[in-house]
Amino acid sequence: MSRRIKRTTSPGDRAKELEKRRDSDRPKTGSAHRSRKADDRKAGDRPFAQRAPGKAKRFAEPRGERPEPVAPKPLKAAGELPLPTKVQTVVVTADENGMRVDRFLEARFPGLSFSHIQRIVRKGELRVNGKRADSKERLEEGQSVRIPPLRLDAPKTVGVLSEAETKTLQVLRDMTLYEDDDVLVLNKPAGLAVQGGSGMTRHVDQMLEVMRDVKGQKPRLVHRIDRETSGCLLIAKTRFAASYLTGAFRSRSARKIYWALVAGVPKPKQGRISTYLAKEENEEDTIMRIAAHGDEGASHAVTYYAVVETSATKLAWVSLKPVTGRTHQLRAHMAHIDHAIVGDPKYFNKENWELPGGLQNRLHLLARRIVIPHPRGGFIDATAPLPPHMQQSWNLLGLEAERFDPIENAPEE
Numbered sequence: 001m002s003r004r005i006k007r008t009t010s011p012g013d014r015a016k017e018l019e020k021r022r023d024s025d026r027p028k029t030g031s032a033h034r035s036r037k038a039d040d041r042k043a044g045d046r047p048f049a050q051r052a053p054g055k056a057k058r059f060a061e062p063r064g065e066r067p068e069p070v071a072p073k074p075l076k077a078a079g080e081l082p083l084p085t086k087v088q089t090v091v092v093t094a095d096e097n098g099m100r101v102d103r104f105l106e107a108r109f110p111g112l113s114f115s116h117i118q119r120i121v122r123k124g125e126l127r128v129n130g131k132r133a134d135s136k137e138r139l140e141e142g143q144s145v146r147i148p149p150l151r152l153d154a155p156k157t158v159g160v161l162s163e164a165e166t167k168t169l170q171v172l173r174d175m176t177l178y179e180d181d182d183v184l185v186l187n188k189p190a191g192l193a194v195q196g197g198s199g200m201t202r203h204v205d206q207m208l209e210v211m212r213d214v215k216g217q218k219p220r221l222v223h224r225i226d227r228e229t230s231g232c233l234l235i236a237k238t239r240f241a242a243s244y245l246t247g248a249f250r251s252r253s254a255r256k257i258y259w260a261l262v263a264g265v266p267k268p269k270q271g272r273i274s275t276y277l278a279k280e281e282n283e284e285d286t287i288m289r290i291a292a293h294g295d296e297g298a299s300h301a302v303t304y305y306a307v308v309e310t311s312a313t314k315l316a317w318v319s320l321k322p323v324t325g326r327t328h329q330l331r332a333h334m335a336h337i338d339h340a341i342v343g344d345p346k347y348f349n350k351e352n353w354e355l356p357g358g359l360q361n362r363l364h365l366l367a368r369r370i371v372i373p374h375p376r377g378g379f380i381d382a383t384a385p386l387p388p389h390m391q392q393s394w395n396l397l398g399l400e401a402e403r404f405d406p407i408e409n410a411p412e413e
Helices: 011-025 101-108 114-122 163-175 204-211 239-250 329-336 388-397
Strands: 032-035 088-091 144-147 176-179 183-188 230-236 255-263 270-281 286-291 299-311 315-322 365-373 379-383
Touching: 101 114, 101 144, 101 239, 163 176, 163 183, 163 204, 176 379, 183 379, 230 239, 230 379, 239 365, 255 329, 255 388, 270 329, 286 329, 299 329, 315 329
Parallel strands: 230 365
Antiparallel strands: 032 379, 088 144, 176 183, 183 230, 255 315, 255 365, 270 286, 270 299, 299 315, 365 379
């Protein structure tokens, strides 16, 4: 005869279990969130105004049911190489497959400055399988990379920050829209560059130095936005996340929405802009021009736009969804259809056009929202508020930032 044994728990154990359940059920707050499943989202959590009846689903929501993804184990970091005092050749590992040349060097040699990386690549000192390589070229597993002697900045002791570094860290915290162990989304202010250039002493990439981990690895830029553009900037905190998120951008799994104030009212009020863009550089400036298919350096660029609200016939609030990610794409495209973005010093060329009183002559372009798969499952969905100069313009023109944004229903190709 068998006897059933009934297991019992003490009141103390039951209390602990109840507290664990409460902790797991407690909602997270903030202007950005990571969603495990689209169906779990509540209407109140949506960063935009509620959708009008009959509207199609927002582009950011996954189509149909998705199985709960299993969180992958972090990839093992490639061993950091010792200070290279002579030319050496290394082999690209499986973990480094698909990495850009500049990111490969940055990952292998923490502390190597951006300017130093660009210099050795430009001079042809770094070679992949015996050939000169571009900094944006992507590496493949098994390739041989010739690395010249490098000058590394001494890594700073983790956890010991100077007063200036502590202030920089606080500035980054104040800019943070979303953060977890793998990903950071910043609300970059207008006027702050993402990367350094000639005469540039302060930029996001340099500020991230204060966030190096115990292995000396610092967070990595996943994409870039123009210096005068404000809004969502995605940062990878680990090499694993950087590889995953870069792949998501390359496969166009990332969805981005921009807001802009433009001259005039585009007709039709919703449309698609498709052109080829080529870069023109001179000693003082870089600008993108509309090019023909087949022109040297020309790349295809596609942008969807939708007019959200207008101020008479002189100005329009336009929502933009870039399908491709070319330099100055949105700015060049809006100028191309004769509705340049207000305050754009490069592309605003409308003659005898006067800025309405009270509006600041600054670029009115905001990286409003980014939605991208999270490296460990679910989605990151971050929304940036209007920067001060755009909020001032919205107030003066009587534009309502909570209006439904029709760009959500735009195609994804």
